[in-house]
Amino acid sequence: PKILFGTGKEVHRPVGRWMARVKRQGQWPELSDADFIDTAEIAPQGSNIYVQFDIDPSIGLETNFRVYSPSRYFERTRGKPEIGKKDDRLFFDGLIETTWGLLCLLPKTSYIPIPKMDRRRNLRFFERLHEDWELLLNERHLFEYIKFGRKTGTYFWNRTYTKLFPALYQAGVPLEIMKSVDFKTADNYLVPRWIEEYIL
Numbered sequence: 338p339k340i341l342f343g344t345g346k347e348v349h350r351p352v353g354r355w356m357a358r359v360k361r362q363g364q365w366p367e368l369s370d371a372d373f374i375d376t377a378e379i380a381p382q383g384s385n386i387y388v389q390f391d392i393d394p395s396i397g398l399e400t401n402f403r404v405y406s407p408s409r410y411f412e413r414t415r416g417k418p419e420i421g422k423k424d425d426r427l428f429f430d431g432l433i434e435t436t437w438g439l440l441c442l443l444p445k446t447s448y449i450p451i452p453k454m455d456r457r458r459n460l461r462f463f464e465r466l467h468e469d470w471e472l473l474l475n476e477r478h479l480f481e482y483i484k485f486g487r488k489t490g491t492y493f494w495n496r497t498y499t500k501l502f503p504a505l506y507q508a509g510v511p512l513e514i515m516k517s518v519d520f521k522t523a524d525n526y527l528v529p530r531w532i533e534e535y536i537l
Contacts, residue, residue, distance in 0.1 A: 345397035353410040365431030408447035443499040497518035
């Protein structure tokens with residue numbers, strides 16, 4: 338969605354208003370084609386535009402896809418467990434069925450239900466990730482981590498700065514298996530294989 342693309346200043350305030358409206362209304366709005374931008378057109382292979390899973394003040398003035406912003410500005414109700422759970426379900430259910438929404442569930446500030454609390458939604462997360470894996474690989478240049486202005490050759494599936502690996506462990510991937518992998522050299526299909534073998 339266009340609303341997630343831009344500098345920190347351009348994205349944060351509009352997303353904050355958007356999330357406040359979602360919570361107030363108790364539902365996510367339908368987005369039209371006009372609400373989206375074509376990633377292939379605006380961020381082709383070779384560009385330094387990428388998907389940010391965490392806020393980083395050092396690149397706040399750079400134009401990127403800021404998928405961390407919905408979870409950052411979706412205020413969950415604290416101190417009232419039942420209302421908090423309802424908030425979590427609203428956030429998750431509004432994002433899980435789209436590829437862009439799936440990416441918005443990956444930041445550490447986001448919400449992926451753990452199996453013992455919500456087995457059905459936990460399974461749905463991994464089903465969706467497995468379904469969309471090829472789509473993500475087709476645009477892997479958007480996920481290549483950039484440091485000091487240079488691409489590092491690592492992606493969100495071979496780094497630990499998202500919620501992906503804690504979620505994989507909670508869902509049943511053995512810790513010793515995860516520790517045995519050098520993610521810098523791991524192939525791009527390791528995560529879907531784990532999903533198939535240990536979760537689905």
